[in-house]
Amino acid sequence: MPYLEAGGNRLEYSWYGPPPEEAPTIVFLHEGLGCVQMWRDFPQQVAAAVGCGALIYSRAGYGNSDPVLLPRPVRFMHDEALVTLPQVLDALDVQEAILFGHSDGGSIALIYAGSGQAERVLGLVLEAPHVFVEDFGLASIRSIKREYEQGTLKQRLERYHGRNVDNAFWGWHDVWLDSEFYSWNIEQYLPRIEVPVLLIQGQNDQYGTLRQLEKIQAACKGQVGTVIFDECGHSPHRDHPEQTMSAVTSFLKEEVLR
Numbered sequence: 001m002p003y004l005e006a007g008g009n010r011l012e013y014s015w016y017g018p019p020p021e022e023a024p025t026i027v028f029l030h031e032g033l034g035c036v037q038m039w040r041d042f043p044q045q046v047a048a049a050v051g052c053g054a055l056i057y058s059r060a061g062y063g064n065s066d067p068v069l070l071p072r073p074v075r076f077m078h079d080e081a082l083v084t085l086p087q088v089l090d091a092l093d094v095q096e097a098i099l100f101g102h103s104d105g106g107s108i109a110l111i112y113a114g115s116g117q118a119e120r121v122l123g124l125v126l127e128a129p130h131v132f133v134e135d136f137g138l139a140s141i142r143s144i145k146r147e148y149e150q151g152t153l154k155q156r157l158e159r160y161h162g163r164n165v166d167n168a169f170w171g172w173h174d175v176w177l178d179s180e181f182y183s184w185n186i187e188q189y190l191p192r193i194e195v196p197v198l199l200i201q202g203q204n205d206q207y208g209t210l211r212q213l214e215k216i217q218a219a220c221k222g223q224v225g226t227v228i229f230d231e232c233g234h235s236p237h238r239d240h241p242e243q244t245m246s247a248v249t250s251f252l253k254e255e256v257l258r
Contacts, residue, residue, distance in 0.1 A: 001036070002014075004091045005091065006087035007083055007084030009066040011066070012064040013036065013057035013088075014043075014056045015055055022053075025055050026097075026100050026125075027098070027099050028101075028105075030104075030105050031103035032103055033169065034102065036057060037160045038160050039056055043100075046100070046249065050249055050253055050257060057088060059084070070167065071170075071171070074175065085112050089120065094120065095120055096122055097120050098121070099113065099121060099123075099124050100124075101126050102235070104130070110126070110186060113189070114189025114190055122256050122257075123251075124196070124198070125198045126200065126216070127236055127244075128236070129199070131187050132187065132215065136207075137207040141207070144173070157169060187219060192221070195256075196224075198225050198226075199224060200248075202231075202233050225255070
């Protein structure tokens, strides 16, 4: 797998489909415990369906990318959005980007898109994004610690993160439960987002309520569509792959790439 340099770290990445000079690029930004491999074949399926390129990369501390020093700073998503992500796009000469962000990746996409420095962003697809902290989500993060320490979660994550597994888990777990993180809020970035946005969430998402989507829909200046799946948790593209694929490809063809 190739690597690029961004944010002071060596990051693994994959590319599918046409190069950036031939078509827009869908940039996949993974969840708080994700990486390139955990997307499986979903990115290339989406890209092939709409004729775009697909860029997937693992943030530092995940997958086969460089590890990071812990604890992560409370502003880690701001750092990813305002420093690392633009450098990733520059490194691969991405001029037209559609950001597909899942969970923490969705929040990173929102910060970048609303930063005033994102002229190359054509649209956003956001799965279970966060714009503020909810006690409901923090309770789920607290409970997963036991599964990591005493259950099979560490073994399952180790398949994807290898030697980075503790870096990935504790880097995510501990910053979200940091007392300073409780006031984390990115709603100020939403009014500057004028591109089309698609929001996707499961009714049974264990890390966030639909209030997150309501805040985004109310504040963004552009068109915002929402898809809510019944009997679905935090990862719609894994729980309902066909329905998620249909919703995403329809949105991209009708609202972003037309």
